[in-house]
Amino acid sequence: MHFTIQREALLKPLQLVAGVVERKQTMPVLSNVLLVIEGQNLSMTGTDTEVELVARITLEEPAQPGEITVPARKLMDICKNLPADALIDFKVDEQKVLIKAGRSRFTLTTLPATDFPASEETPGSLTFTLEQGQVRRLIERTSFAMAQQDVRYYLNGLLLEAQQGLLRAVATDGHRLALCSVPAQIMESVQHQVIVPRKGVLELARLMTEDSATVTIVFGSNYIRATTDEFTFISKLVDGKFPDYERVLPRGGDKIVLADRQGLREALNRASILSNEKYRGIRWQLESGLLKIQANNPEQEVAEDEVSVDYSGDELEIGFNVTYLLDVLSATTSEQISITLADSNSSALIQEADNDSASYVVMPMRL
Numbered sequence: 001m002h003f004t005i006q007r008e009a010l011l012k013p014l015q016l017v018a019g020v021v022e023r024k025q026t027m028p029v030l031s032n033v034l035l036v037i038e039g040q041n042l043s044m045t046g047t048d049t050e051v052e053l054v055a056r057i058t059l060e061e062p063a064q065p066g067e068i069t070v071p072a073r074k075l076m077d078i079c080k081n082l083p084a085d086a087l088i089d090f091k092v093d094e095q096k097v098l099i100k101a102g103r104s105r106f107t108l109t110t111l112p113a114t115d116f117p118a119s120e121e122t123p124g125s126l127t128f129t130l131e132q133g134q135v136r137r138l139i140e141r142t143s144f145a146m147a148q149q150d151v152r153y154y155l156n157g158l159l160l161e162a163q164q165g166l167l168r169a170v171a172t173d174g175h176r177l178a179l180c181s182v183p184a185q186i187m188e189s190v191q192h193q194v195i196v197p198r199k200g201v202l203e204l205a206r207l208m209t210e211d212s213a214t215v216t217i218v219f220g221s222n223y224i225r226a227t228t229d230e231f232t233f234i235s236k237l238v239d240g241k242f243p244d245y246e247r248v249l250p251r252g253g254d255k256i257v258l259a260d261r262q263g264l265r266e267a268l269n270r271a272s273i274l275s276n277e278k279y280r281g282i283r284w285q286l287e288s289g290l291l292k293i294q295a296n297n298p299e300q301e302v303a304e305d306e307v308s309v310d311y312s313g314d315e316l317e318i319g320f321n322v323t324y325l326l327d328v329l330s331a332t333t334s335e336q337i338s339i340t341l342a343d344s345n346s347s348a349l350i351q352e353a354d355n356d357s358a359s360y361v362v363m364p365m366r367l
Helices: 007-020 072-080 132-145 198-207 261-272 322-329
Strands: 002-006 032-038 039-045 051-058 066-071 087-094 096-101 103-110 125-132 157-163 165-174 175-181 194-197 214-219 224-225 231-236 255-260 280-289 290-296 302-308 318-320 336-341 348-352 355-362
Touching: 002 007, 002 255, 007 032, 007 039, 007 051, 007 072, 007 087, 007 198, 032 072, 051 198, 066 103, 072 103, 072 125, 125 132, 125 165, 132 157, 132 165, 132 175, 132 198, 132 214, 132 322, 132 355, 157 198, 175 231, 175 322, 194 198, 198 224, 198 231, 198 261, 224 348, 255 261, 261 280, 261 290, 261 336, 322 355
Parallel strands: none
Antiparallel strands: 002 087, 032 039, 032 066, 039 051, 051 231, 087 096, 096 103, 125 214, 157 165, 157 194, 165 175, 175 355, 214 224, 224 231, 255 336, 280 290, 280 318, 290 302, 336 348, 348 355
């Protein structure tokens, strides 16, 4: 196996593939990246057995075919520290990889490609194509609400729900919920649901760099696959039943507040400085045209702020975890947001004022 490649052509896909590889591994070969040359095509594969990423590069020069696995982190660090215009020469010689670039020489140990775990390809139950920007929008608008290491393991991931003409993402940790939908060319009338684990969600978002380029997504019985011109991404699914999120969405709230998103965010950030570090609670006092925000902590310190809002309903006092509110305001982009409330014991429904494709539910706190 022998090939040459420009550093710039190799580095970005290598960084994406190496990002999948975990530092601590049960099997030595899982710390490696699989390199395969076929004709003038180089493919690089990284996996932790849950998530797999294959990057494809077309070489400019003819290459000698072969396959081998090399340490992912070391190979990436070597490439990162070479000059930007370096031409890198790879050669496999007696189970070692010799790397040359300019005056630099490196010899890396290898493991045989036959040791590398192969992913099982079973037929998919649903295939559709979407713009990468749409997939990234879904993930960016919802993934912050995923649980972390919850015993209800199905919450430690993102629900993707495909139905006719629509792809929806839902995440919840039991205290807040985020939901976003985008139009999709899905012809099937049967609803399909998969739960993508946290790592798979974050890796998929990293790959969606070309907004208008397309990605083909396949839902399988135990995997999700996303394919573009440059890579193939496969993640195992979380096996479990996601809660019925429709039941969580508040209905019948009669108090609607319109607020400037950035102004509210800044006021919440200021108040949060003196909130209880453990519980992060803040109090809202809502009256006609005005939202008063108050936070205090065990040291008897108090923060108070006021924001002008478009509101004409009854007075209301309600408590929230300020981090949950700030997460929502960071994930949204519109100038104005709409907050629908019922009473001090009911969840708030937050949406962008000019767009209802994303909805956020935040449970109240007793203060």
